[in-house]
Amino acid sequence: MRLFSPLTALFLTATAALAAPPCGGSFSGFVNGLKAEATAAGHAPATVDRFFASVRQDPKVLRADRAQGVFQLDFTTFARRLISQDRMNRGQSNARKYDSTFDRIERDYGVPRGVLLAFWAFETDYGAFQGDFNTANALVTLAHDCRRPHLFRPQIMAALTLYEHGDFDPATTTGAWAGEIGMVQMLPQDILDNGVDGDGDGHVSLKTSPPDALMSGGKMLSHLGWRKGQPWMQEITVPARMDWSLTGTESPRPISDWAAMGVKPRSGQWQATNLPASVILPQGHNGPAFLAYPNFSTYFEWNQSFTYVLTASYFATRLMGAPIFDAGNPDPGLSGAQMKQLQRKLAKRGYDVGKVDGILGAGTRAAVQAEQKRLGLPADAWPTTTLLKALK
Structure with missing residues (x-):
């Protein structure tokens, strides 16, 4: 379910970027270029040969990369599809089962259990399905593809390092189509930087050990900027009229400002009055409404999909005791075809909407x-x- 985050490009060093052979061309020639790069970086030639011996191009990876239609769903539909009572029950069961692990995560990294439980649920259904794409093939295929080679090349070298440590088998290691591995779906460089031996067996086994996976995920979120002791999101109610242009993730304001406009917590009190926060209206001013605190931005370091991030953040609050959100009565949204039409119109007006993908x-x-x-x-x-028709 995870949409690959462009922020993993931060792991690419300037030297590797300059030395990287071009993408595309003959796949075998591309692999030979990777082998030369790895050897030049100091990896033993025999080890490099063994690592790349089984690598093959995987067209299924490219199809998966280009077919992420699930993210065209609106928030309410997406959330109801992903959050079932069964997932709630198993989340609460896992919270009890791994209570001591979550206590350690909260103590060491400051990440609440609900946050990691939500990722665990969405990424792999609590480890039940961790992906069946060969990871080495996926990474090399995506690096060879010329859409985003700079995002995936460093992950190949990280996987090679894991192989040298005995923690990765290029022939048998499987995961998501974008190269993530394990119960909370971490990329090879994530594992090198944030892998934790949570069960004390001397290995970081993200595919088979929940303590390892959860501890590693907690460390990674801390590394990405999670602030200990701070909330991330709560549901709110908004007045019938206000300046809606002030809403959105790029417009944080003091809680006192929002309160003066008539914004209120839907239940309980403000979770923090000393932090800036943004009002998020995923389906407009007549739909559900949330207040996002600074920790909410850390979710985008994990995943770049707004709908996924909002749903994971909301599910985390549910696992921590929040009520089911009020869906409201939002104005009907656009179909996928209409959304593409809108994006084309906006692009013609000079806006950067990225890919026209609906x-x-x-x-x-x-x-x-x-x-x-x-x-x-x-x-x-x-x-x-109404907007679509107004854009002549």
């Missing part, structure tokens, strides 16, 4: 909100047929 991502949301404000429509970043 997905309401951050760039499209920002463009929608700007055009809504220009046209005098409620600037809540939720595209409707």
